Amino acid sequence: MIHRIEVAATGKDSRAETLKARLKSEGFKVQEVWVTDATTIEKTLSPSALEAIGQALANPVIQAFRVDQPLAPKIFDWALEIGFLPGVTDNVAHTTKEIISDLLKTKFKGDEGVYTSTVYFFRGKLTRADVEKIGLIRANPLIQRLTIGVVDRAVPRVTLQKVETLEVDLKVPEKELVRIGKEGIRGPEGPRGPLALNLDSMKTIRDYFKKQKRNPTDLELESLAQTWSEHCKHTIFASPMDEIKEGLFKGLIKKATHEIRAKKAKSRKGTLPGDFCVSVFTDNSGGIVFDKDWIVTDKAETHNTPCTLDPFGGSVTGIVGVNRDCLGFGMGAKPVLNRYGFCLADPRKKNDLYRAKNRTNPALSPRKVMDGVVDGVNAGGNQSGIPTPQGFLCFDDRYRGKPLIFVGTVGLIPRKVNGKPSWEKCAQAGDKIVMVGGRVGQDGIHGATFSSEALHEGSPATAVQIGDPITQKKLSDAIAKEARDLGLYSSITDNGAGGLSCSVAEMAKECGGCEVELGLVPLKYPNLEPWKIWISESQERMTLAVPPEKVEVLVGLLARRGVEATVIGTFTDSGRCMVKFNGKTVMDMGLKFLHEGVPMKKLSTILRKHRHPEPVFPCPKNLEPVLLQMLERPNVASFEFLSTQYDHEVQAGSVIKPLQGKGRVNGEAAVTRPLLSSNRAIVTSQGLHPSYSDIDPYAMAACSIDTAIRNAVAVGADPDYLAIMDNFCWCSSDEPERLGELKAAVQACYDTATVYGTPFISGKDSMFNDFKGYDAHGKSIKVSVPPTLLISGLGVIPDATKCLTLDAKIPGDLIYVLGVTRRELGGSEYFAMKGAIGNSVPQVNAKQALELYRKFFTATQKELFASCISVNAGGLGVALAKMAIAGELGLEVDLWNAPQDGVTRDDDLLFSESQSRFVMTIDPKKQKTFERYFGALASLVGRVRKDDQFVVKGLKGSPVIQSKVGSLSMAYKKLFKNF
Numbered sequence: 001m002i003h004r005i006e007v008a009a010t011g012k013d014s015r016a017e018t019l020k021a022r023l024k025s026e027g028f029k030v031q032e033v034w035v036t037d038a039t040t041i042e043k044t045l046s047p048s049a050l051e052a053i054g055q056a057l058a059n060p061v062i063q064a065f066r067v068d069q070p071l072a073p074k075i076f077d078w079a080l081e082i083g084f085l086p087g088v089t090d091n092v093a094h095t096t097k098e099i100i101s102d103l104l105k106t107k108f109k110g111d112e113g114v115y116t117s118t119v120y121f122f123r124g125k126l127t128r129a130d131v132e133k134i135g136l137i138r139a140n141p142l143i144q145r146l147t148i149g150v151v152d153r154a155v156p157r158v159t160l161q162k163v164e165t166l167e168v169d170l171k172v173p174e175k176e177l178v179r180i181g182k183e184g185i186r187g188p189e190g191p192r193g194p195l196a197l198n199l200d201s202m203k204t205i206r207d208y209f210k211k212q213k214r215n216p217t218d219l220e221l222e223s224l225a226q227t228w229s230e231h232c233k234h235t236i237f238a239s240p241m242d243e244i245k246e247g248l249f250k251g252l253i254k255k256a257t258h259e260i261r262a263k264k265a266k267s268r269k270g271t272l273p274g275d276f277c278v279s280v281f282t283d284n285s286g287g288i289v290f291d292k293d294w295i296v297t298d299k300a301e302t303h304n305t306p307c308t309l310d311p312f313g314g315s316v317t318g319i320v321g322v323n324r325d326c327l328g329f330g331m332g333a334k335p336v337l338n339r340y341g342f343c344l345a346d347p348r349k350k351n352d353l354y355r356a357k358n359r360t361n362p363a364l365s366p367r368k369v370m371d372g373v374v375d376g377v378n379a380g381g382n383q384s385g386i387p388t389p390q391g392f393l394c395f396d397d398r399y400r401g402k403p404l405i406f407v408g409t410v411g412l413i414p415r416k417v418n419g420k421p422s423w424e425k426c427a428q429a430g431d432k433i434v435m436v437g438g439r440v441g442q443d444g445i446h447g448a449t450f451s452s453e454a455l456h457e458g459s460p461a462t463a464v465q466i467g468d469p470i471t472q473k474k475l476s477d478a479i480a481k482e483a484r485d486l487g488l489y490s491s492i493t494d495n496g497a498g499g500l501s502c503s504v505a506e507m508a509k510e511c512g513g514c515e516v517e518l519g520l521v522p523l524k525y526p527n528l529e530p531w532k533i534w535i536s537e538s539q540e541r542m543t544l545a546v547p548p549e550k551v552e553v554l555v556g557l558l559a560r561r562g563v564e565a566t567v568i569g570t571f572t573d574s575g576r577c578m579v580k581f582n583g584k585t586v587m588d589m590g591l592k593f594l595h596e597g598v599p600m601k602k603l604s605t606i607l608r609k610h611r612h613p614e615p616v617f618p619c620p621k622n623l624e625p626v627l628l629q630m631l632e633r634p635n636v637a638s639f640e641f642l643s644t645q646y647d648h649e650v651q652a653g654s655v656i657k658p659l660q661g662k663g664r665v666n667g668e669a670a671v672t673r674p675l676l677s678s679n680r681a682i683v684t685s686q687g688l689h690p691s692y693s694d695i696d697p698y699a700m701a702a703c704s705i706d707t708a709i710r711n712a713v714a715v716g717a718d719p720d721y722l723a724i725m726d727n728f729c730w731c732s733s734d735e736p737e738r739l740g741e742l743k744a745a746v747q748a749c750y751d752t753a754t755v756y757g758t759p760f761i762s763g764k765d766s767m768f769n770d771f772k773g774y775d776a777h778g779k780s781i782k783v784s785v786p787p788t789l790l791i792s793g794l795g796v797i798p799d800a801t802k803c804l805t806l807d808a809k810i811p812g813d814l815i816y817v818l819g820v821t822r823r824e825l826g827g828s829e830y831f832a833m834k835g836a837i838g839n840s841v842p843q844v845n846a847k848q849a850l851e852l853y854r855k856f857f858t859a860t861q862k863e864l865f866a867s868c869i870s871v872n873a874g875g876l877g878v879a880l881a882k883m884a885i886a887g888e889l890g891l892e893v894d895l896w897n898a899p900q901d902g903v904t905r906d907d908d909l910l911f912s913e914s915q916s917r918f919v920m921t922i923d924p925k926k927q928k929t930f931e932r933y934f935g936a937l938a939s940l941v942g943r944v945r946k947d948d949q950f951v952v953k954g955l956k957g958s959p960v961i962q963s964k965v966g967s968l969s970m971a972y973k974k975l976f977k978n979f
Contacts, residue, residue: 001044002155006071006119007058008036019120023134025978030124034073038081038119039096042155043112049104056103057096076121078131081147082139083117086156087441087525089313089466089539091379092116098562115156137368140310143466158441160527163188165586166218170206177202185218192218193445195225200599208593219531219579219586226498226535227505228598236733236767239601241743247600248743252750253726254281257759264757276721276796277759278415279423284328284494285411286761287423288723290796295415295422296674296682297333298794299325300408300725301764307405308771311364311372312379313466317539318407319380320467324494324542326411327476330423332492333411334480336651336674338381339684340391340407341790343729344370345400346634347979352776353401359778363771366400373405378645380407383469384476388646390658390670394688395634401771401783404729406790410682412674413480418487425491427510427545429573434489434551435500436558436565437475438468438540441524442532467539471563475540478561488546488554495541501534503543504569505577508591510545515578516569518586530581545571607740610695612826615836619905623952623960626907627877631971633829636874638972640664641979655681655800656715661807661886663969668711668870669793671803681800685711685793691827693787695841697741700827701748701789702844706915707872708793709756709853714870714918716803716860719853722795724753726763731784733767741787749789755846761794802860806869808887808921811946813866815893816930816938818852819917821876821900823908829874830911842915849916852937856918864922864930871917877910877961879919881950885969890945894953895960897941906954 009016013035020033039057041050047067054065064071072079084090097114101107108114120138122131128148135146145156168185170177181197197205205224209216216224226232237249244251257280267274278295279287285299301322306314319338326335345351345366353363364372381388386409413422443466483489491510495503500516508514518533528536546554551567558565572578577594579587620626630636643658643666656671669685687707692700705724713719726749732738753760769785797803808815825831826841859865867887871879876898884891895909903909921944922930931938945951950968954960 003041003045003050003068005039005041005050005054005057005065005067006036007063007065008034008071009062010064011062028124028126028130028134030122030126032123034076034121036071036119036121038117040115040117040155041100043108052103053100056099073121076123078122078126079149080120080122080131080135081117082135083115083145084156085143085145087158087443088143089443089468090116091466091468091470094468095470111157113155113157140364143310143313158525160525162527163529165530165581167215168218168221169215170202170209171215174199177206185221187218195221196229197225201228204597204599208597217586219534220589222531222535223501223587224594226501227594229497230767232497232502233598234765235598235601236603237765239603241603241739242605248746252746253760253763256750256753257761259754260757260759277723277761279330280759280761283330283423284325285333286723286725287329288761288794288796290412290674290682291678291680293415294675295413296794296796297326297329297411297413298408298723298725298792299762300339300406300727300790300792301325302727302729302766303405303407304402304729304766304769307369307373308402311369312376315373315376315405315407316380316469317467318405319377320384320469320472320539321494321496322407322409323384323386323472323476324496326409327479327542328492328494329411330413331417331425332480332484333413335384335386335409335476336412336653337410337672337682337684338386338388338408339410339792340377340388341394341686341688342370342373342406343394343396343399343404343690343785343788345397345403346395349397351400353771353781353783354774357774357778359774359776363401363773369403373403374642374645377407380467380469382647384473385650387648387650387654387672389648389654389672390667390684392686392688393634393639393642394690396690396786398783398786402769402785404769404785404788406727408792410684410794417484427491427507427571428547429511429513429571430548431490431511431545431571432548432551432567433504433514433516433569433571434544434546434554434565435495435521435568436542436544436563438471438538439522439524439564440528440533440536440538442528442536443538445532445536472540474561475542475563478558478563479542483554483557488550488557489544490547491545493543495537495543497537499534499536499538500543505591505594507543507545508571508577509595511571511573513572513574513576513591514569515572517580518568519582520566520568522564522566530586534579603739604736605740605743606736607744608737612695612837612839614838615831615834617834619907621960623907623910624963627881627961627963628967628971629833630829630874630878630911631881631968632975633833634975635829636878637975638666639976640666640973641976652676656803656805660805662888663807663885665806665882665886667806668872669715671715671797671800673800679800681797681803683712683715683717683793683795683797687711687791688788689827690786690788691832692841693741694837695826695839697787698744698748699841699843700787701745702752702846703842703915704789704791705749705752705756705758706844706846706849708791709758710916711870712793712795713853713856714804714868716797717795718797718857719850720757722758722793723761724758725792725794726760727790727792728765729769729785729788730765730767731769731787738787745787745789752844752846756850802863804860804865804868806883806886807867808883808889808891808944809866810923811889811944812924813921813944814924814927814940815891815942815944816920816922817876817898817917817941818856818920818934818938819871819899820914821898821903821909821912821917822914823903824912824914825908828911828913830907842913844915852916855934855937859933864926864933866921866923868918868920871919873913875911875913876919880952881968881972883919884950884965885972887944888948888965890947890949890951890965891942892945892951893942895941896953896955896957897939899939904955906960909955910952
């Protein structure tokens with residue numbers, strides 16, 4: 001029996017009003033919009049039971065419901081229903097199913113299920129074509145079904161035919177090996193999707209199984225594809241490159257950290273060791289010492305390709321996935337903070353890209369991508385009870401083919417768990433393999449492999465997953481708050497890329513082998529093929545190694561917390577990965593070959609110097625319109641609309657918040673107290689300058705590191721207690737020119753980090769961020785992202801009460817600039833506004849900057865500053881404007897006094913993006929102490945006014961900007977005001 005309960009608002013519905021405003025702004029002639037939420041229940045239920053369910057789903061104060069009858073407005077012109085396609089995770093339905101089970105004390109059996117959808121009713125002069133367009137604004141056909149004009153009583157149940165494990169013949173010509181590696185195994189349903197294995201890898205696999213005197217099974221080949229994927233093995237960073245025989249990772253990134261740690265080990269920070277790292281490059285996250293009792297962990301990664309296909313699903317999966325990286329650190333860290341960063345195309349522009357010929361299979365619009373990723377991180381973070389205090393937006397139209405979606409999580413774990421170092425874990429032979437959390441479906445098939453190549457027409461829809469934050473929250477709390485401290489497991493890791501195939505096989509390295517029975521794995525629906533069970537990336541799952549005598553206690557504990565836990569095998573010391581399905585062996589492979597058999601590439605590079613036309617234009621006499629225009633630019637403008645959606649107050653540790661001052665300006669770093677009993681805090685920051693890579697990738701990387709450090713120092717961080725992470729997002733990484741740029745950027749990471757003494761504790765790379773498709777004219781096109789490096793900073797602040805915000809606070813306070821401005825506008829926002837790139841990219845003198853940052857930190861401990869802002873995109877002009885907007889106070893500044901080297905134009909001095917600079921305000925009573933301490937490093941440039949006048953005098957002494965703070969604020973908040 002199929003029942004349907006519909007719920008709608010009895011008064012105004014903010015969702016309907018928001019959609020109506022959006023549709024009107026896009027030209028649709030809509031007069032009214034109504035929204036109804038529908039729940040379809042496939043289960044025999046009595047009328048009284050259905051009435052009780054309706055009462056549970058509706059808020060009687062503001063909503064009404066109907067059972068098995070449409071709940072629609074009396075007069076409307078069109079109805080549009082949107083629900084999920086079969087097999088797509090429906091989180092609301094999952095929660096509703098639990099509500100019904102608890103309410104009625106009943107269980108769902110067999111094919112019984114719950115499904116949700118949303119019905120939109122419209123009144124206005126709309127055609128069917130208009131409603132179809134609206135449907136594409138609201139839904140993603142890749143994962144959702146759209147029905148116009150009728151009530152959708154269909155049940156999106158997954159029905160699969162039982163398929164046997166296949167043997168894959170590799171005794172074929174090289175051309176066929178190439179095809180298998182690219183398109184995947186051909187089953188009864190056709191090609192299964194990319195393996196992303198090159199010819200060398202396919203030959204290596206063929207030769208291995210030739211020695212075994214057999215062909216591989218489909219599961220074995222799929223397992224190798226996941227484990228050997230660029231996404232998992234990072235072969236470009238691991239392979240020899242030119243003279244760097246160890247590869248970029250071991251030869252530069254890891255080497256830098258080892259040298260830094262060795263140097264720091266000789267010093268101490270009070271009661272703490274100088275080498276504050278405890279676990280780097282060996283676990284799901286990196287870890288540093290927080291205090292004598294606690295460790296903080298950090299990890300950031302990308303979900304670029306999934307977000308291109310389904311922005312919401314890709315980003316929510318990204319954030320809950322990196323939460324599990326935190327939970328999988330050591331014996332299990334508690335997530336205490338999320339971070340984010342979105343590199344997108346301008347959302348005001350249309351997208352003219354298509355994945356197939358004849359203008360079919362269009363790429364999503366930049367606005368839809370932005371809305372989706374913002375909503376996804378919102379859902380993942382807010383519903384998980386993890387604060388999301390700070391992040392960034394970066395815009396470049398080259399991200400229209402594939403956006404870059406960065407997500408990260410900071411965790412907290414005791415330094416010792418059950419008397420042992422908390423970061424140490426090891427599965428033991430004899431331990432049971434226990435999968436906990438969500439069930440397995442065919443969502444997320446080939447996620448790792450299709451993220452290891454450029455996006456193209458054949459990229460599989462099954463690679464998309466949607467995470468369930470509520471299920472994962474229960475899992476996370478049960479592990480980090482109970483099971484860990486009870487000592488119920490020996491090791492833990494997350495089921496991310498490659499699913500069980502990677503998590504079980506990775507943990508098997510700790511003890512030397514594993515044996516799995518896939519028939520025991522709990523499934524979302526019957527008849528899922530063994531290879532899909534093994535590699536599926538269905539979410540909310542962790543794998544644990546559990547001593548046999550503790551299995552019953554663990555399973556019982558998790559069951560009481562509403563978390564499913566299932567024994568699916570045993571860890572061994574056989575040296576092999578053995579997988580069975582209903583007793584039949586479907587995988588029997590040596591662990592050494594599985595993990596170390598991938599052939600390394602021999603990479604060579606070409607580094608070409610980029611030269612661009614140098615822009616030539618006169619310096620405007622009146623720079624007020626220029627500054628206002630700069631403040632409206634996407635890379636400078638306020639993104640308050642995003643910051644206010646993300647809960648930064650949950651867990652109650654927020655110190656420096658995402659919006660600072662009365663005027664609410666987005667900051668560049670956040671400070672959070674993970675332990676409410678202590679004023680000790682963590683600081684998170686970031687640096688990212690993709691536009692600089694158009695000129696010099698070495699300078700781009702150096703500036704990114706300097707910016708991440710500077711942003712942290714500006715709020716009160718100790719530069720000698722900072723760790724960093726690298727996230728490289730490159731394009732066309734099979735081209736020597738792009739590899740040359742990558743090598744230069746990684747070299748800059750080594751050179752810069754070793755001077756600053758900032759160890760890399762974790763990182764991730766994504767190498768093929770390219771879109772291959774067709775433009776509006778049907779011509780073949782490739783769109784590549786600019787080479788992008790995100791550097792994330794993590795530090796420990798000894799006393800959060802001494803932290804600084806960027807808002808000007810007291811009229812009469814003095815304004816100082818620290819750091820020298822040079823004519824370094826190459827790749828700047830100012831030149832971009834002029835439609836140019838230029839060549840004078842900012843350079844970093846790390847040795848001088850470190851001395852400045854150390855003095856700055858000491859000054860914060862002496863409380864010499866009232867406020868401070870790190871000078872970033874837009875230079876001094878934008879920094880001063882943000883300081884005034886945040887404080888809602890005017891400023892009076894004389895550029896003649898600003899420290900500079902060879903700058904002769906007012907616009908160059910205002911908008912140059914030279915690194916290692918700060919603007920701060922101080923109490924006049926502290927002027928002598930301040931100047932005596934900083935000497936020539938600091939220059940007095942002005943003072944804070946008591947009115948709202950913003951006045952800047954140029955190099956010749958006359959005003960070049962005369963504006964009002966209100967006008968600056970309007971410009972700063974204009975772009976995304978209605979988003």
